[in-house]
Amino acid sequence: MAVNYFTVVESLRKAFLSGKTRSEEFRQKQLAQLKRMLDEKADEMYDALYKDLHKSKEETFFFEILFLYNEIEVAQKHLNNWMAPVTVDRNLLQLLDKAYIVKEPLGVVLIMSAWNYPIHLLLLPLVGALAAGNCVVLKPSELAINTDKLITNIIPQYFDPDVVRVISGGVAETTSLLQCRFDHIFYTGSVSVGRIVMKAASDFLTPVTLELGGQCPAVVDQSVTDLETVAKRIAWARCLNAGQTCTAPDYVLCHQSIKNGLVEQIAAAFRKFYSNNAKQSKDFGRIINAARFRSIATLLQNCNILVGGRTDEADLYVEPTVVDANLNDPILENEIFGPILPVVGVKNIDDAIEFIRSKEKPLAVYVFSKDAKVAEKIKMTTSSGALVLNDAIWKRCLLVESEIVALDDTMGSILLTLLRTKSPFSNDPSGERNFYGCAIHHSTIPNFNGQKEYSPDIHCRRQN
Known part of the structure; x- marks a missing residue:
């Protein structure tokens, strides 16, 4: 009926x-x-x-x-x-x-x-x-x-x-x-x-x-020396829920001098999280349906695949994949919503900023750098729903109306600013229900206090 x-x-x-x-x-x-x-x-x-x-x-x-x-x-x-x-x-x-x-x-x-x-x-x-x-x-x-x-x-x-x-x-x-x-x-x-x-x-x-939805670029500056930790954080964020997360990094803009080393470390992170065969890993998800699978598989057809690339439509499986990309490649135009990570080499941080600003405002920008001036420049010259330094995805906080909230993170993260929107479900005439950006600064110090949470890898515990 x-x-x-x-x-x-x-x-x-x-x-x-x-x-x-x-x-x-x-x-x-x-x-x-x-x-x-x-x-x-x-x-x-x-x-x-x-x-x-x-x-x-x-x-x-x-x-x-x-x-x-x-x-x-x-x-x-x-x-x-x-x-x-x-x-x-x-x-x-x-x-x-x-x-x-x-x-x-x-x-x-x-x-x-x-x-x-x-x-x-x-x-x-x-x-x-x-x-x-x-x-x-x-x-x-x-x-x-x-x-x-x-x-x-x-x-x-x-x-x-x-x-x-x-x-x-x-x-x-x-x-x-x-x-x-x-x-x-x-x-x-x-x-x-x-x-x-x-x-x-x-x-x-x-x-x-x-x-x-919206895109979320990750920027890796040449000042970064611990590429292993950076790669783990990006790889985990990209492949959580088989890449079907709106705040996952959609592409990486890295200095061309560290591109090869970063790709190698991302490949190592994929193996560490999901073994040599992610299809057999209990921690690796699947694409929601055949239509979405075909859309993702089509994206891969004209890509220069550096890591992964295998697919199985019957199982709705797409392997964790890294592709070599240029700033004008079609794969960078929209959200991928799958476990595919384009990596683009840029000459300098200004090229990365210019590219980010040429597109729609991102949901989040993830900046990996040891140079405070670089981080500050990206913060002041780009606009996004959130800015996270030295990590990805970990920007969600307990949202308490009219309060500034601080996070106690085992890696020594510093919450720079957080303003919560007022509840949209209450007739509160005290002002507009604005959404404010959130900036979070995570330490790059690896293994500071045991383990930092990752999912997957030993039941959702991240290492580094």
């Missing part, structure tokens, strides 16, 4: 307007239910993600579930404070008056997630939506088939259908769903679909949060 999406949304709106979701007690109960679901259904999540993406249990825990536990605990701890009225400044005529801001939930929220981290990207925004007192429609990605089925089955076991509903389906179902009026839409995925979501939302003037 076809689902009437208008009826679903209106039933959620009716529940919201009844006021049942507004109390702190109710919100805390929803967060507790989500945490209980993670506890009780973890094994089923491990199984679904292995079937969809060949993710190991360890990788699923660290990069899908652990983030959710952290976000839930932060929300539970700070919810009372977040809900409290905020006193505002008064002028001379208002000195005897009381002036404050009351934070209100928006109403009915639609959360649409991507397939590459199908639990994390769906349930992480759910934490904020529930904490803010909203009712929610969840739309999992239909491309992660087994995870989609699992979420559709387990959400009704833990949540009142008047508060959280799951809509499963493909393009036709999503198109129909977007014809409904929501009070906020949170979408994670491609730029092309993001445009469709934004256009549909504009009919109702619905605010939208878009978490879209």
